[in-house]
Amino acid sequence: MFSSKDFYSDASVGTHIKSPVELVISTYRKMGLKEVPGIPDFNDLTDSMGQKLMFPPNVAGWANGRSWITPGLLLVRGNFVYDTVFPSIDFVPLDRVPGSQYQIISVAEQLALGKDVTTATKPEGKEMSSMSMMSVDRDEDFNTRLASYHAWRKAIEKVKPIPRAPARMDLSGMVRAAGCKTAQDAVDHLITRFISAPLEPGVREKIAALLAEDLGTQDLKAADTYMEDALRNALHVILSLPAYQLG
Numbered sequence: 001m002f003s004s005k006d007f008y009s010d011a012s013v014g015t016h017i018k019s020p021v022e023l024v025i026s027t028y029r030k031m032g033l034k035e036v037p038g039i040p041d042f043n044d045l046t047d048s049m050g051q052k053l054m055f056p057p058n059v060a061g062w063a064n065g066r067s068w069i070t071p072g073l074l075l076v077r078g079n080f081v082y083d084t085v086f087p088s089i090d091f092v093p094l095d096r097v098p099g100s101q102y103q104i105i106s107v108a109e110q111l112a113l114g115k116d117v118t119t120a121t122k123p124e125g126k127e128m129s130s131m132s133m134m135s136v137d138r139d140e141d142f143n144t145r146l147a148s149y150h151a152w153r154k155a156i157e158k159v160k161p162i163p164r165a166p167a168r169m170d171l172s173g174m175v176r177a178a179g180c181k182t183a184q185d186a187v188d189h190l191i192t193r194f195i196s197a198p199l200e201p202g203v204r205e206k207i208a209a210l211l212a213e214d215l216g217t218q219d220l221k222a223a224d225t226y227m228e229d230a231l232r233n234a235l236h237v238i239l240s241l242p243a244y245q246l247g
Contacts, residue, residue, distance in 0.1 A: 015197075017068050018247045020049035023077060026247060027084070027239065030194050031169045038164035039091045040083040049076050069245050078240040085232040087166035095162050107149040121145035171231035172224070180220055183212040186231065190238055197243040207237055 018026065024045055028036060036042050046052055050073060051062050069077075110120035121143055174193075175186040187208040191199065214230035215223040223230070238244065 016247050017065055017245055019062065019064065019068055020046040020051040020077075021053060022247065023049070023245070024080065027081070027194075028167070031084075031167060032174065033167055033169065035163075037084070037087075037167040038093070038162055039087045039166045040080070041094055041162075044094060045080055045083075049073055049080070074242075074245070077245065078236075081236050081239040084167050085169070085236050091164070093162065093164055095159075096156065107145065117143055117146055121149075169232075170228075171235060172228045175220065175227075175231065176224075182208075182218045182220060183215060184208040184218070186220060187211055187234060187238070190231075190235055194235075194238060195241070195243050197246040199241065199243055203241070207234055210234060210237065 024042065025036075043052060047055075050068065056062055107120050111117075171190075175189055178185075178189045180186045180189050184204070187204055191204060191207075211230055211234040212218045214233055215227055217223055220227060
């Protein structure tokens with residue numbers, strides 16, 4: 001199949017819509033990354049785009065094709081690129097800080113304030129169902145919410161945390177190694193590296209003009225010491241194009 005001319009024909013190349021996992025992993029590979037970055041979180045990313053590994057919607061698996069690129073999902077895909085090239089300093093690791101639905105954080109705070117077990121573990125916005133339950137909740141051996149809190153603390157102590165390094169990319173080094181001299185050269189190289197489908201006329205020139213404006217010059221040598229952020233911004237625009245959804 002891979003040696004067939006049809007496999008490499010214009011009718012075949014750049015016609016497959018990437019699934020969320022394909023999109024994320026292929027992006028990391030094209031960026032030259034050696035490992036999956038911890039910021040943003042891989043599972044949270046793919047889940048927000050509609051595909052969480054090991055959790056298909058039914059026995060048939062995930063729907064493919066155009067179902068991956070609804071207007072809302074296209075926005076999420078663009079945000080994935082932005083969060084990768086400009087990682088957030090406010091990122092909260094989901095494997096170390098539990099969601100509010102577990103009420104684990106509030107339990108710890110209440111106990112630290114000296115509250116009794118029943119008060120500390122009382123579900124927010126809910127009343128105790130009966131006096132018998134209130135009596136049980138006073139006993140640490142039977143209080144399930146307190147047990148969840150202790151179990152979470154033990155898990156944090158024992159489970160190895162996920163490395164949370166951002167994407168270690170060097171776009172400046174990438175365009176230098178490619179021999180790029182101008183903003184247009186850099187954009188042409190990035191588009192060739194990341195996109196396999198044809199672009200609309202004039203798109204390359206518009207992105208090159210944006211890059212030159214960010215740099216304050218067309219000459220990459222003149223902007224050599226500070227061009228990384230501008231290149232990342234240009235890459236964000238490139239990877240947000242509709243053509244990047246195809247592979």
